Amino acid sequence: MTEFLNVEGGTLAYEVIGSGPLMVLAHGIGQSRDAYRFMVPELVATGYRVAAMDLRGSGESTATWPSYTRTDIAGDLIALIEHLGGPAVLVGHSISGGAATIAAAKAPALVSAVVELAPFTRKVEYSLSALGVSRYRKAAKAISAVAMLGSHKQWRKYLEIATPEPRPADWAASLERTDAMLHEPGRMKALRKQMNSAADAGAQLGNVHCPVLVVMGTLDPDWSDPKAEGEAIVAALPEGVGRLEVLPGAGHYSQVQFPSAVSGLVRSFLETRSPRHTGSGPSTTPDGTPKAFVPRAPKTTNTRP
Numbered sequence: 019m020t021e022f023l024n025v026e027g028g029t030l031a032y033e034v035i036g037s038g039p040l041m042v043l044a045h046g047i048g049q050s051r052d053a054y055r056f057m058v059p060e061l062v063a064t065g066y067r068v069a070a071m072d073l074r075g076s077g078e079s080t081a082t083w084p085s086y087t088r089t090d091i092a093g094d095l096i097a098l099i100e101h102l103g104g105p106a107v108l109v110g111h112s113i114s115g116g117a118a119t120i121a122a123a124k125a126p127a128l129v130s131a132v133v134e135l136a137p138f139t140r141k142v143e144y145s146l147s148a149l150g151v152s153r154y155r156k157a158a159k160a161i162s163a164v165a166m167l168g169s170h171k172q173w174r175k176y177l178e179i180a181t182p183e184p185r186p187a188d189w190a191a192s193l194e195r196t197d198a199m200l201h202e203p204g205r206m207k208a209l210r211k212q213m214n215s216a217a218d219a220g221a222q223l224g225n226v227h228c229p230v231l232v233v234m235g236t237l238d239p240d241w242s243d244p245k246a247e248g249e250a251i252v253a254a255l256p257e258g259v260g261r262l263e264v265l266p267g268a269g270h271y272s273q274v275q276f277p278s279a280v281s282g283l284v285r286s287f288l289e290t291r292s293p294r295h296t297g298s299g300p301s302t303t304p305d306g307t308p309k310a311f312v313p314r315a316p317k318t319t320n321t322r323p
Contacts, residue, residue: 020078025097028080032071032098036062039130040102043070044095046112046136046270048173048209050077050199053111056186056277064285066107071098073114075208082204086212088138088219091117096125104128107288111135111273113212115232116219123225131291132230133284136238136270139251141217148242153179157239165213168206170197179239180270192274223254229291230260233283235268235275261287 023030033051035058045053051070061068072079074094075086083090095117099106105128110118115137122129149155157179163172174193186192200206234241234248241247245264252260263283265272273280 022078023098023101025094027083027085028074030071030074030080030094030098031078032069034067034069034102036065036067038065038067040099040104040106041066041068042095042099042102042106042108043068044091044108044110044114044117045070045073045076046114047212048076048177048200049111049196052077052192052195053271054109054273057273057281060278060281061284064281067102069098069102069106071095073212075205075212077199081202081208083208085215086208087215088113088116088217089120092120092124095121096128099125099128105130107131107133107284109133109135109284110137112270113138113215115139116217119219119226119230120222122228122230123222126227129228131228131288132226133287134230134232134251135273135280136234136240136244137232137251138217138219138240139223140220140247140254145242151242153237153239154242161213165210168210170200170206173200173209177271181274182237182267182269184267184275186274220254223251224256226255226259228259229287230255231283231287231291232260232262233265233272233280234262235265235270235272237267238270240270261291263287 020031020033041061043054045051051072054070058068058070073091074083075081091114095108108118108121108129115134116139118132118134119139122132157176160172160176160179163169174197177193200209232248232251234244236244238244248262252262265276265279268275
């Protein structure tokens with residue numbers, strides 16, 4: 019069931035399923051919480067209370083906002099965690115990977131761990147040599163047309179490049195859902211503003227002290243060398259905080275192509291890393307719950323005005 023949270027500038031849509039430690043999922047540009055449709059049931063079955071949020075400008079959230087930066091999205095994530103009674107594990111894809119970084123740096127008491135899927139956390143560095151990589155060159159051409167012209171056709175083309183086989187059985191239907199959303203008033207404009215927003219997350223990497231998992235796909239067309247990008251993110255974090263996992267055959271949307279593999283990486287990461295980063299004193303409560311996951315009482319749910 020969709021619920022709504024009123025924040026400064028608009029209304030955020032989200033859905034909560036399951037019980038247990040809180041995990042908040044945030045999708046990437048031009049998508050909706052539907053991007054996690056395969057992972058949510060697996061994470062819930064593992065024992066998490068999973069909240070999947072539509073970013074500002076996307077899904078059922080308000081389309082038009084004053085700004086769409088990673089810092090803005092981080093503020094939305096923090097507001098949702100506070101509302102639901104954090105702390106929470108933050109899972110952010112693409113632009114939301116950067117937003118999760120900022121949220122963890124600015125609100126460490128509310129973020130127990132971060133998972134960044136194909137994250138745009140650092141400033142993108144362009145080079146002529148990168149154009150020698152076919153998938154990168156084709157994706158860059160499509161993205162440029164979207165950023166400059168708002169081309170729906172080229173966004174679809176990008177999604178096809180960024181999601182190589184294997185694709186889910188509902189792939190064609192998911193493209194239609196995305197296209198329908200982006201034809202709603204203000205949605206494509208929001209996508210373009212997010213795409214052109216300042217890279218304001220990289221500077222916060224050194225201020226993140228909770229465990230961080232970075233997941234990159236070998237066929238992600240947004241980087242000529244996805245593994246090198248992941249390594250650079252981990253290197254910019256404090257020593258011992260970050261871990262990189264690389265999925266062979268995955269494009270930019272590993273959570274859609276290989277949801278079980280990604281869910282498995284998340285579970286393994288949290289089982290082995292999170293209890294070590296709970297601060298001073300005992301790592302668990304008397305009932306054995308990791309301190310990083312002790313939930314606060316949720317606030318009253320807002321509804322759409």
